[in-house]
Amino acid sequence: MDSHGQQYEQRIVWAVVDTGIGPLLLAATPEGLVNVVFHATDAVRDRALGRLASRLGGEPVEAPGSPLLTEAIRQVGAYFAGERRAFELPLDWSLISGFNRQVLRELATGVPFGQVVGYGDLARRVGQPGASQAVGAAMGSNPLPVVVPCHRVVESDGGIGGFGGGLEAKRKLLALEGVLPEPLF
CATH class of the missing domain: 1.10.10.10 (Winged helix-like DNA-binding domain superfamily/Winged helix DNA-binding domain)
Structure with missing residues (x-):
C-alpha cells in the first residue's frame, strides 16, 4: 500500500439535525467539526457535500452515529433546547485561513x-x-x-x-x- 496517498484521504462524516432554525448539516473530520450548513434541504446538502469533497478530498459519508459527530449533535441539540451556552468541540479550521x-x-x-x-x-x-x-x-x-x-x-x-x-x-x-x-x- 502506498502510504503517500494515504495522507490525503480525509474521512468526512456528516449528519443532518433538526433545530429551532430548520435542518442543519453538521460535517466533521478526525480533526473536529469542519462545517455547519443552514437550511439543509436535500439540494443544499448535496451542494455542500460536493464542496466539502472538492475542498478536502474524499467522499463525505452519512454517519450520525460516528464518534466524530455524536458530541457535536448532542451539544447542538442542547444549545437549541436552551440547556447549553457554550460549545466545547474540537474544530477543524481547514476550510478557512x-x-x-x-x-x-x-x-x-x-x-x-x-x-x-x-x-x-x-x-x-x-x-x-x-x-x-x-x-x-x-x-x-x-x-x-x-x-x-x-x-x-x-x-x-x-x-x-x-x-x-x-x-x-x-x-x-x-x-x-x-x-x-x-x-x-
Missing part, C-alpha cells in the same frame, strides 16, 4: 453567549481597526455558523447586520440567547 480564520477564532473565544459585538469592534480586537467590512466578509464565509457564533456580530448603529442563514435565523438565535425579544411572528 488567513484574516478570516483569525477573526472567527477571536469570535469563537471572545464573544460569549448572550453578548454581541460590532463588526468594527471585532476588527479592532484582531488589530485591524479599519477592517469592519472585511470582518463582514469573514462572517459571510464562516464555515461553522452557530458553533462559531457569527450571529453575535451586529452593526454598531443597532442594525442586526447580515447573516448567511438569513435574518430570521439570526433573530431566532439572538432571541434564544436572550439578546433580542422572541420574534412575535
Whole structure:
C-alpha cells in the first residue's frame, strides 16, 4: 500500500439535525467539526457535500452515529433546547485561513453567549481597526455558523447586520440567547 496517498484521504462524516432554525448539516473530520450548513434541504446538502469533497478530498459519508459527530449533535441539540451556552468541540479550521480564520477564532473565544459585538469592534480586537467590512466578509464565509457564533456580530448603529442563514435565523438565535425579544411572528 502506498502510504503517500494515504495522507490525503480525509474521512468526512456528516449528519443532518433538526433545530429551532430548520435542518442543519453538521460535517466533521478526525480533526473536529469542519462545517455547519443552514437550511439543509436535500439540494443544499448535496451542494455542500460536493464542496466539502472538492475542498478536502474524499467522499463525505452519512454517519450520525460516528464518534466524530455524536458530541457535536448532542451539544447542538442542547444549545437549541436552551440547556447549553457554550460549545466545547474540537474544530477543524481547514476550510478557512488567513484574516478570516483569525477573526472567527477571536469570535469563537471572545464573544460569549448572550453578548454581541460590532463588526468594527471585532476588527479592532484582531488589530485591524479599519477592517469592519472585511470582518463582514469573514462572517459571510464562516464555515461553522452557530458553533462559531457569527450571529453575535451586529452593526454598531443597532442594525442586526447580515447573516448567511438569513435574518430570521439570526433573530431566532439572538432571541434564544436572550439578546433580542422572541420574534412575535
